[in-house]
Amino acid sequence: MKRDAREGLLISPIRNGTVIDHITGGEALNVLKIIGITGATTESISVATNVKSGKMTKKDIVKIENRELMKEEVNRIALIAPNASINIIRNYEVFEKKGVEIPDILVGVVQCPNPGCISNTNEPIDSKFEVLPKGLHCLYCDWMITKDITSHLI
């Protein structure tokens, strides 16, 4: 569908990089966190939040210049934005378009909320969670995270 000129463009197109579209409204900053982009990183980032969307009532969009996300990074996003779509952009064109898929096991993505869990010590391991329909299951201590997953993101 062609965009009405009066709406304008909220954020400008990028030449090369990744556009993450259809992020659940309000989750854009968590998406950046989950793929390790902080204020200290060098990428040029554009973020639009709570944009009107046909499919969803409100959505967020993130554009990352000069970085093509890897499959593992993309799949982490599914945790908080299961409807997100990823567009890899090369020379202003969509080179590849893909959905996100929740991985079976999450390694080093989420911190176990159980203070007694061995994964919260100085041992040389990453946290490890199994993704189940009712939540995330810690493969070390059997703790279940059933809500507010974003607050446990590493």
Next chain:
Amino acid sequence: MNHIISIRDLSRNEIDQLIDEASRIQSSRFNDQLLKGKILALLFFEPSTRTRMSFEAAMARLGGTAIGLDSVEASSMAKGETLADTIRVVSGYADTIVLRHPKEGAARLASEFASVPVINAGDGAGQHPSQTLLDLYTIRQSMAIQRVSVGLLGDLRYGRTAHSLAYALSLYGATLHTISPKGLELPSSIADELREAGTEIVEHRDVSEIIGSLDVLYVTRIQRERFPDSASYFKVASSYRVTPELLTDVRDHLIVLHPLPRLDEIDPRVDQLPYARYFEQSRNGIPVRMAMLQKVMY
């Protein structure tokens, strides 16, 4: 690698095989030189009497040797060495490692770094599979485990032995009656999971309302540190105490179990009654742990 980390890793068939083997061992049908020349490392980072001594005794009865730490303070862990490094090093000294550690998931971590089998002998509030196996073994000495009616009495919130036993009993279609003080109930995450698996769980506040229809009463310790003061502890503890008076109108084949050590949960007068099986249960640690050592080392 043949680790035993959690009762939940074992199928019902594997549990039955271990119990059958423990039964054969108890009837003196075992090779007392089976593990001759083998070394068992006992890494206990928390105090233990029964578990540690029974693993040592089990290894000795199979002809093997056990080595271990005298104290955590004397180990390299006290110097800041990680558990992962300790496990890698001890893997080079022994054929199997038995680990008790205060952190939940420690045995799972150990299994990732060990080049020999690891047996979990208790990880914090987590798993203690050898205790669950000997609990099941003790039940089966008296009755079939299938569809047994079990009362779980005491601290069901923090009691790891009750959690593991509940999971294992669900494999046998048991009915679970939970009796616990307010605030120490079976965690809803565990109860929900067991119910989803088809286990019937009935909650009670007073053990006397259900005692007459139980086959097994499994008593666990109510820990004083869970209460704000001694008075409130004694008030609750006394209402969950098993006495000869409580056991006047029960099924003939009822057995009373406790993972020990007990404090005030069971009146010493109960020891003389035919229902008391907790000391036998503790002794059963030897054949059950011998069966576990055979499984992972032979």
